[in-house]
Structures are given as C-alpha cells and as structure tokens.
Amino acid sequence: MKTRLRLGKYWLYIPLVFMTVFYLLPLYIMIITGFKSFAEIDLKTMWNLPQGIAFDNYIEAFSKLAPSLWNSFAMVIPAALISSALGSLNGFVLAKWKFRGADVVFPIILFGMFIPYQSILIPLVQFMNLVGIKGLPGLALAHIIYGIPITTLTFRNYYASLPQELLEAAKIDGADMLGIYRYILLPISMPSFVVVLIWQFTSAWNDFLFAVVLTGNRDWPITVALNNMAGSQIISWNVQMAGSLLAALPTLLVYIFLGRYFLRGLLAGSLKG
Amino acid sequence: MFRDKDRFLNILLISPSILAILIFVYAFIGWSVRVSLSKWKGLTADYTWNGIKNYLDLFADPRFHVDIRNTLIFTGVFVFGSILLGFTLAVMLDQGLKGEGFFRSLFLFPMAISYIVTGVVWRWLMNPAAGSRTSGLNLLFTNMGLDSLVNKWHTTPTWGIAAIALAAIWQMSGYTMALYLAGLRAIPEDLKEAARIDGASEVQIYRHIMLPLLSPVTLSALIILGHMSLKVFDLIVAVAGKQLPLDVPAIYMWQITFDGLFYGRGAAVGILLLISIAVLIIPYIRYTLKTEAEQ
Incomplete structure (x- = not known):
C-alpha cells in the first residue's frame, strides 16, 4: 500500500515545477532586467539572460527612488512599533479581564480591519487638515490607528491561549495587574511581537491608498513614487523593473528570513490564527 | 479576578485605542x-442637505454600471481562480513530498509584495x-510556438478586467493555499487511513471526506477573497x-473625489462599498467569535 502511494506521487513534481515557473516569472523578469546594461535593453530580448552583470538600471532607479525609500522607512518603523505596543496592551486587557461589554467591544474593534477605507477617506483627509497633521506623520498615524484591530486580535488570541494558573500564581505572589503584564506576559510575548511587527511593517510599506491621499510629492512613500514612475512616459520599462525590485526588497527580505512569523500574521488576518 | 484599582487601570489602558477606533x-x-447626503462639490465643504440624490445620480451614471460589471467579473475570476488553485496546491503539498517547505514558501512570497509592484x-x-x-x-508564447495564447490582456474589450484578476490570483493563491493547508493539517490522519482501509481511492478521499470537512475553510476563503475583490484598487x-474600461468603485471614488471634487458622490460610493462588505463581514465575525466561544 505504502509503496504504491510512494511511487504514485512523484508525478506531482510536474505540476509543482510548472507552478514554480508561474510564480517566479515576474521575479525573474525584475531581476534579469535590473542586471542588464542600458545597451542590452530591448523589449524583443526581455526574456534573455543578461550578458554580463551591470548595475545601470539599479543605479538609475535608486537615484530616483531613494528619497521615497527613506520616507517609507521613516513612516513605517514608528507606525509598526506603536500599533504593536497598543495591540499588546489591548489584547492583554481583552483576554484577561472579563468586564461587562467585553463581548461587544472586541467585534467593534475587529470590524475596523475589514472596512473599505474609501468609506472613511474624506473625513480622514479633512480631519488631518483640521488638526494640522500633514504628510508622513499623518500617514503614520493612520497606519497606527487602522492597525489596532489586527494587532489587538493577534495578542488577544495569544494571551487567551495562556493558562490562567500562570496569572493566579503571580497574583498570590502579590503582583498587581501591571506587574503581571510587565513581568509575566511581556517576556513571553516576543514571538507575537515579531508576528505583529512584521505584519504591520509589510502592510504599511505596501499601502498605496492612504499614502496617495495623505502625502504630497515631497514626502511620497515608495509605493506612490514607484507608481508615478511607471505612469510617466520618460522613464523606460527597464528602470521601472529595477525600481520595482528596490521597492519590494525590504518586505521580501523580511519574508525570506522570518517567513514563519509572516504566515502566522497572515492566518490571523483571516481570523483563523 | 481583578481588584478595583486594576479595573481602573484596565480602563485607562484600553480606552485610548477604543476611542481612536470609535472616532x-x-x-x-x-x-x-x-x-x-450633501451637495458638497468643490474645494470648500458644503453640507447643504441633498437627500439621496448622490446615490440616485450614481445609479444613473453609465460609468458606475461599468464599475459594477467589472467588479462582478473580477470577483468571479479572482475568487474562483484563487480557491481552485489554492486548494489544488494545498492537496499536492499535503502528500509529504520532499521539498514541501520550499514550494510552500515559494507560492506564498507574492503576499509580501505590494499590489503596486505586482501591477508595475x-x-x-x-x-x-x-x-x-x-x-x-505574448513574446514568450510566440517563442514557444503557442501563438493561439497571444491575446490583448487587459485591453480586451469588456473582459479586460479578467486579465488583472489573473495578476491578483498570482498574488493571492498562495494565501488561499496556506488557509487550506492549515485546514488539512487539522484533520486527523486516522480518518484518511480508515477510508483507505475501506478501499477508497485518494481522489475519493479528498472529494468525499476532506472537501466537506474543509467547508469552513472554503467559507473563510470565499469571504476574505470576496471582500478583497470589492476593494480592489x-x-x-x-x-x-x-x-x-477598467474602472472599479474604489478608483471611481478616488478620482471623482480628489480629482473631480465631487465630494458628495465620492462619499456615496464609499458608503455603498461599506454596505456591500458589511453584509459579508459582520455575519463572518459573529460566526467566528461564536465558534471560538463554543470551543
């Protein structure tokens, strides 16, 4: 029985390799185009491997996109840190304190992560103008607040999975609530922090909608700058490919090195964590 | 389990976030x-009452009809394609092949990339x-002698949006696969073994045992992917x-509000989008929290 299955399943590599080609195709074209010299660039030979290693396209793309790459980092890092910290506190309170109305508060927070942002976009822009928070700080604030639902959800599920005895023991030892959080929960929360930080970093880095309405050409993050580069007639396709890889690289590296945590964030986002 | 002082602290800790979400x-x-519901058009806010006129104008606008048609085509192709591909990949990777982890990471990597990069x-x-x-x-197809596959992609009349759904499938099918894989791993191996002893073939096992057991996963995937396609932007x-020709409600809202300054109508599009997503998501949240409470 086992032998039949073992022999029978090797054919599965054929569709799997075929699918591998499908998934790698866009990555292949981004990478090889980037490494071609300007002299080699021709749409007719776009699938051919580069004849040597050149950096013309990357240098050109970087010189155009560098300011927006920094804008993205400057906005994304504080946004990810702050919304993760808030999520941890909320998750702690919601998981460990069964107050009246907790069953109502949680879904009310949760709904915020599914809304189409078009339904709050006009008030958001008006509000930011009203309070005078413009550009990148406004964008970071939007990512912090609209990130609260998913960060809260992830931490709440994690803290709810911990045995109640852990907290009871600490209470008997005289720890108050903040002590329990600070000395018991926080030290064992690091894996959840990694999950949430990666998730927030990726989604804020990749966001386009908030960025395009809240920032101007002085403080565009990378997604807006790349899209405008692609829409302009002056910048050729090869530089666009190199620029795309630069824009994708930070989140791609996070995925390559911390993929396991990335997947957990992904499943949490579908409420299936 | 907490004392009064703690209760006060709890409220203090959580209220900034709740307040932020409420606002x-x-x-x-x-x-x-x-x-x-206002007449707001132009740069200065104008809250003059206008009834449901913006909504009526919207439904009379041929552009909005294109949007609805495009959304339906996009949703159909994207949701069906992602679920079919995601499920197939998950079943293939569930066979205990060598290199499973490699394939899984590979099929998921597009999730780390922005829609903007994918689109460019x-x-x-x-x-x-x-x-x-x-x-x-098209060049690749020609070089491989597959000329019949050459097509005009997103510039095809009416069905062009389906080509964009293809790029969206590239991006999201790995995610669907991950949902199904998590579901498959939760099914006890004994169940498969018992069916095998009863003489069921592998295909029958997946068709008649696994697929019905995975219906909660399919439901999640339908709702998550469905609500994403309503928001596609x-x-x-x-x-x-x-x-x-490739317009959808989210683009219409963005353009008519921030380029055209028709704030009233832009807001109406946003609210219609919200309603169409709420009817999917609210029952889903209730169902998920109820199942969780029962466990």
Whole structure:
C-alpha cells in the first residue's frame, strides 16, 4: 500500500515545477532586467539572460527612488512599533479581564480591519487638515490607528491561549495587574511581537491608498513614487523593473528570513490564527 | 479576578485605542454618510442637505454600471481562480513530498509584495502591443510556438478586467493555499487511513471526506477573497492607471473625489462599498467569535 502511494506521487513534481515557473516569472523578469546594461535593453530580448552583470538600471532607479525609500522607512518603523505596543496592551486587557461589554467591544474593534477605507477617506483627509497633521506623520498615524484591530486580535488570541494558573500564581505572589503584564506576559510575548511587527511593517510599506491621499510629492512613500514612475512616459520599462525590485526588497527580505512569523500574521488576518 | 484599582487601570489602558477606533472608524463612517447626503462639490465643504440624490445620480451614471460589471467579473475570476488553485496546491503539498517547505514558501512570497509592484511588473508582462513590438508574455508564447495564447490582456474589450484578476490570483493563491493547508493539517490522519482501509481511492478521499470537512475553510476563503475583490484598487491603478474600461468603485471614488471634487458622490460610493462588505463581514465575525466561544 505504502509503496504504491510512494511511487504514485512523484508525478506531482510536474505540476509543482510548472507552478514554480508561474510564480517566479515576474521575479525573474525584475531581476534579469535590473542586471542588464542600458545597451542590452530591448523589449524583443526581455526574456534573455543578461550578458554580463551591470548595475545601470539599479543605479538609475535608486537615484530616483531613494528619497521615497527613506520616507517609507521613516513612516513605517514608528507606525509598526506603536500599533504593536497598543495591540499588546489591548489584547492583554481583552483576554484577561472579563468586564461587562467585553463581548461587544472586541467585534467593534475587529470590524475596523475589514472596512473599505474609501468609506472613511474624506473625513480622514479633512480631519488631518483640521488638526494640522500633514504628510508622513499623518500617514503614520493612520497606519497606527487602522492597525489596532489586527494587532489587538493577534495578542488577544495569544494571551487567551495562556493558562490562567500562570496569572493566579503571580497574583498570590502579590503582583498587581501591571506587574503581571510587565513581568509575566511581556517576556513571553516576543514571538507575537515579531508576528505583529512584521505584519504591520509589510502592510504599511505596501499601502498605496492612504499614502496617495495623505502625502504630497515631497514626502511620497515608495509605493506612490514607484507608481508615478511607471505612469510617466520618460522613464523606460527597464528602470521601472529595477525600481520595482528596490521597492519590494525590504518586505521580501523580511519574508525570506522570518517567513514563519509572516504566515502566522497572515492566518490571523483571516481570523483563523 | 481583578481588584478595583486594576479595573481602573484596565480602563485607562484600553480606552485610548477604543476611542481612536470609535472616532476613526465609526464617527468617520457617520461623517461620510453625512457628506454623501450633501451637495458638497468643490474645494470648500458644503453640507447643504441633498437627500439621496448622490446615490440616485450614481445609479444613473453609465460609468458606475461599468464599475459594477467589472467588479462582478473580477470577483468571479479572482475568487474562483484563487480557491481552485489554492486548494489544488494545498492537496499536492499535503502528500509529504520532499521539498514541501520550499514550494510552500515559494507560492506564498507574492503576499509580501505590494499590489503596486505586482501591477508595475504585470503591466509589462501583459503588454498588448503586436507585430514587431510584441513583448512580455505574448513574446514568450510566440517563442514557444503557442501563438493561439497571444491575446490583448487587459485591453480586451469588456473582459479586460479578467486579465488583472489573473495578476491578483498570482498574488493571492498562495494565501488561499496556506488557509487550506492549515485546514488539512487539522484533520486527523486516522480518518484518511480508515477510508483507505475501506478501499477508497485518494481522489475519493479528498472529494468525499476532506472537501466537506474543509467547508469552513472554503467559507473563510470565499469571504476574505470576496471582500478583497470589492476593494480592489492599487493593482488596477498600477497596471492601467485610471482607464475607464477598467474602472472599479474604489478608483471611481478616488478620482471623482480628489480629482473631480465631487465630494458628495465620492462619499456615496464609499458608503455603498461599506454596505456591500458589511453584509459579508459582520455575519463572518459573529460566526467566528461564536465558534471560538463554543470551543
């Protein structure tokens, strides 16, 4: 029985390799185009491997996109840190304190992560103008607040999975609530922090909608700058490919090195964590 | 389990976030509803009462009809394609092959990339130019002798949006696969073994035992992917800009509000989108929290 299955399943590599080609195709074209010299660039030979290693396209793309790459980092890092910290506190309170109305508060927070942002976009822009928070700080604030639902959800599920005895023991030892959080929960929360930080970093880095309405050409993050580069007639396709890889690289590296945590964030986002 | 002092602290800790959500989600939705019922057009806010006129105008606008048609085609192709591909990949990777982890990571990597990057690259892969200017996938097809596959991609009349759904499937099918894989791993191995002893073939096992057991996963995937396709925005902008034949409600809202300054009508589009997503998501949240409470 086992032998039949073992022999029978090797054919599965054929569709799997075929699918591998499908998934790698866009990555292949981004990478090889980037490494071609300007002299080699021709749409007719776009699938051919580069004849040597050149950096013309990357240098050109970087010189155009560098300011927006920094804008993205400057906005994304504080946004990810702050919304993760808030999520941890909320998750702690919601998981460990069964107050009246907790069953109502949680879904009310949760709904915020599914809304189409078009339904709050006009008030958001008006509000930011009203309070005078413009550009990148406004964008970071939007990512912090609209990130609260998913960060809260992830931490709440994690803290709810911990045995109640852990907290009871600490209470008997005289720890108050903040002590329990600070000395018991926080030290064992690091894996959840990694999950949430990666998730927030990726989604804020990749966001386009908030960025395009809240920032101007002085403080565009990378997604807006790349899209405008692609829409302009002056910048050729090869530089666009190199620029795309630069824009994708930070989140791609996070995925390559911390993929396991990335997947957990992904499943949490579908409420299936 | 906590004392009064702790209760006070609890409220103190959680109230900033709750307040932020109440304002930035719920009060803003209310504000948008108010804008959608106003005559606001132009740079200065104008809250003169206009009834449901913006909604009526919207439904009379041929552009909005295109939006609805495009959303339906996109949703159909994207949701069906992602679920079919995601399920197939998950079943293949569930067979205990060597290199499973490699394939899994590979199929999921597009999730780490922005729709803008995906769109910019696919825009060149789906280049519709013909003759000596043929490039992208069309060029690849020609070189491989598969001329019958050469097509005009997103510039095809009416069905062009389906080509964009293809790029979206590339991006999201790995995610669907991950959902199914998690579901498959939760099914006890004994169940499969018992069916095998009863003489069921592998295909029968997946068709008659696994698929029904996975229906909660299918439901999640349908709702998550469905609500994503109602919101689709950046991917289309990156592939095609603001071209009318590929218009969807999210682009319409963005353009008519921030380029056209028709704030009232833009808000109406936003609210209609919200309603169409709420009817999917609210029952889903209730169902998920109820199942969780029962466990």
